[in-house]
Amino acid sequence: MKFKMTTTMRQFAHNLLDSFSYFLLMVILRKESERQVKRKTSSGDDNDSESEEERLKDQREKEELEQHMRDRDAAGTRKLTEHKLSRKEEEEVIRRSSAAEPEDIRALRKVSRQEYLKKREEKKLEELRDDIEDEQYLFEGVKLSEAEYRELRYKKEIYELVKKRTEEADNVNEYRMPDAYDEEGGVNQEKRFSVAMQRYRDPNAEDKMNPFAEQEAWEEHQIGKATLKYGSKNKKQVSDDYQYVFEDQIEFIKASVMDGDKFDYEEAEDSLEKSRSKSALEALQEERKKLPMYHYRDELLQAIHDHQVLVIVGETGSGKTTQIPQYLHEVGYTKHGMIACTQPRRVAAMSVAARVSQEMGVKLGHEVGYSIRFEDCTSEKTILKYMTDGMLLREFLGEPDLASYSVVMVDEAHERTLSTDILFGLVKDIARFRPDLKLLISSATLDAEKFSDYFDSAPIFRIPGRRYPVEINYTTAPEADYLDAAIVTSLQIHVTQPPGDILVFLTGQEEIETAEEILKHRTRGLGTKIAELIICPIYANLPTELQAKIFEPTPEGARKVVLATNIAETSLTIDGIKYVIDPGFVKMKSYNPRTGMESLLVTPISKASANQRAGRSGRTGPGKCFRLYTAYNFHNDLEENTVPEIQRTNLANVVLTLKSLGIHDLLNFDFMDPPPAEALLKALELLFALSALNKLGELTKVGRRMAEFPLDPMLSKMIVASENFKCSDDIISIAAMLSVGNSIFYRPKDKQVHADNARMNFHTGNVGDHIALLKVYNSWKETNYSTQWCYENYIQVRSMKRARDIRDQLAGLLERVEIELISNESDLDAIKKSITSGFFPHSARLQKNGSYRTIKHPQTVHIHPSAGLAEVLPRWVIYHELVLTTKEYMRQVTELKPEWLVEIAPHYYQLKDVEDSYSKKMPRGAGRIQEDK
C-alpha cells in the first residue's frame, strides 16, 4: 500500500506554513521596532545580577528543604524503627508526629493550581524563546505577549507536525505499511516466519561470508549440547502404546535455563511452617523478614534518602510492592503526605492493599487503602494508598502538583501501559518543582537503563527475586501450524513428563475453542491408555462461573491443561503450572492514524513477553518452557520489547487529558517513547472539530467539561451536547453501553438463531444500534436488573452490570459539570442529534453498490453484519467505530438526516458535502487522499 502526498494535503501544508511565516514576520517586525525604542531608553543590563539573586534564592530554598528533611528523619522516624512498638504506641507516634507540624508544611508546599500552571508556563516560555532565538527569528531578550506566545506555540506545534509529515511523505518514495497491513483479506499466518525459515535452510550456510554463520554455528553447538529429546526417551515402550500421539511428534532442543535467583527456598518454606504456630500478626512479620527485599531495607532507604528519583529493579516475588511503602512509612515519609503506589490493574491494587493492611495490622481502608474506578477505599487516615495508574492520572486533574503525596511509586513500569507512560512525563515534570517529592520507578526487566536515562540518569537499585529456574526448549525447525504443534506438544508432555499442569498461550477465543475440541477428540481416542487430561479454557470474555474452573486443584493422577489467551501472561496467576507452551503469537491492537482505523492483528510476541511467559512456569517450583519456534527465531526475529501502547493507539483522549492539565506544547512533551506525529495531529484535528480546542489550541469550555468524563472524546462530546437536546439521561445510558464494548450480546455456537432473534427484538422499527442499546438497558432496568432476564435475552450479565456502574459514574459527573439529568425517551430525533454532535466526523453515505463511503475522509466501508440496519441500508448513517477485519466495517450504526450535519457541525460540513447524489452529480473527489494497490 503506497502513501502519496496529494494536492489537498500539500495545499493544506503550504497554507499552514504560509500563515505561520506571516505570523512570525509580523512578530519580528514589531519586535524590531520595540527593540529600537528600548535601545534608546535602556541603561545597562541588570539581567546578570537578577539571575544571580534567583540562583541564590533557589539554593537557599533547597538547603532549607534538605535541612527540613534531615530534621524530619532524625526526629520522628527512629522511634518507629527502633523495634517493636505495640500497635497502640505506633499509632500514638504517628498521631503525635503528624499533629506537630503538617498543616504548616502542607500549606507551604501546596501551590494553587493557577500558580503551578503559571510557573510551568513561564518555564516553557523560556524554552520556546530559546528555541526560536536559535533559529534567529527573534531578537534577544524580547518578551512576547502572552497571546502572541500562545498563538506562536500552537502554530509552531502544528507546523512541526505538518513538516514532519510532509518530510516523511516526500523523502520516502514509497511508504510501505508493515506487511500485515498489506495482506489482502486478513493475516497470512504462514508468511510470518518464512524469512527465517528460508534462512534456516540456506544451502550456503557454510559460506564464510554468510552473516548468519555465527548464529548457525551457535545453534549447531546448542543442538550438539542438547541432552533432552522428548519422545526419544523410553521411545520403544512409548511408541507401542501411544502411537497415535507420536504420529507427528515435535522435536525440541534444550537451549538454556533461565536462572532462578539465589535464594534459600527451603529456609523460606521452613519458616513458613514454623510461623503457623505463632499469632497471625507475628507470623506475618516473620514472613516479611524472609522476603529477599528485607536484606536490602537499609540500603534502599539510604538510596531513597540520597536521591529524588530511584529506579528499582526487582523480579516478581521480591516483595517490592508490599514492602517498600511500609519501609518508607516506618521511617516517616508518611508524615508529610501519603505514599502512592500505582498498579496497572484493579485487582492488583486491591489485593496488595489488603495484604499490606494485614501485615500492618490495620483495617483495610484506614491507614492502608486503595483507590480504583467505582471504588474508593480510603479515608482521612490513609497514608499508604495503592491505586491504578489511571486513577492517579485522574487525580492529577484536581491536584496538578500532587501536593498530598510525599512519595509516588510507579510499580510494574515495564508494562508500559498508556497511563504509566503519561504519568512518567507528568511526575518527571513535577519532581523539578517539588524537590521534596520522592519518585520510585519499579520495573521487573533488565531494561532499567532506559528508565534511568529518561529520569536524568537516576540511580538503579537491584533486588533479587524469588524465582525457580526454568528450562527453555526450542523446536529444531519452525512449525507451520502452531495450533497443531501446541496440541501435539501438550500431549507429548502429558505422556512423557512428570506430573505438573500445562499452560498453553493462544491468541483468542476462537483458537482456544478449536484447540479444546481437538484435544478432547484426541484424548478420547486414547481412552484409558493415558492419565486423565483436564482441559480448562480461559479468556476474559468467558463467563465468570466457567473461569473459576482453572483454579480448582488438579485431582491426583490427572493433569490440567490450561488454554489461555494473554490474560495468563500478567493478569492472573495459576498455581501448579510446571510446563508452558508458547507458540510465540499474540493478538495485538494497532491503530492506523491515517484512516482512523483500529484492527486486531496476530503478531509475534517480543522477547520480553516470551520470557514473561516462560516465567509463568517457575512460580511454585522449577519449570519448563516449550517454545514452538527455533532459537534462531527467538534471537533474530523477535523484537526486544513490545511496542508501547502509546505508539499504537488513538490519542484523542490522551491529548484532551494533557491539554486539560495545562500542557499545550505536546510536541515537546517529554514522552519516553513519543507517539507518531501523525497520531498527535489526528487527535488535535479531532478535538478541534469537536470544539474542545479553539484555534489557538487551547481548551475551550466545552473541552473542559468533556475532560471530566472518563470516556473517548467523541462520547464525552455527545454527553455534553445532550444538554441542548434535553436527553442527557438517555445519552449517558447509550454512552455507558457503548463503552463496555461489544461483549453485551452473548452468542453461543449452538444457539445462534435464538440469540439473533432475541437481539432483533430490540431493533424493531429499525431504530439503529444506539437506540437499540438504550432499549436493552432500559428493559433490563425495568426488570429490576434481573439476571434471569439477561439469560432469556442472550445478554451478558457481567457487561450489563459494568454498564450500570459506568452509567452511575457518568450521572455523578453530569452533576459536576452542571448538566441536568433529563430523560426524553420518546424523542428519538433529539437523541440521534446528540449522538451526531459527538460523532459527526463518523458519517457515511450509501453508494449504488450497497457499500458506503465516509464523507470527510472518503474511503469505502461496510455496515457490520451484526448491526440492526445491516439489511436496511439507509442513505446516510453515523457509526461508532471502524474496524478492519475481513473488510472495513462500521460497527454500531444509526440512521441520520444529512441536514443535521450542516446544522450541528457547520464548521466541519458544508452544504455541498451533504447534497444528495440523486439530485446532483456527485462531486469527484479530486485531490483527496487516494489509495492504490
Added chain:
DNA sequence: GAGCACTGC
C-alpha cells in the same frame, strides 16, 4: 452474513 487480545479512567 461476521467472528473481538488485554487493561484502565
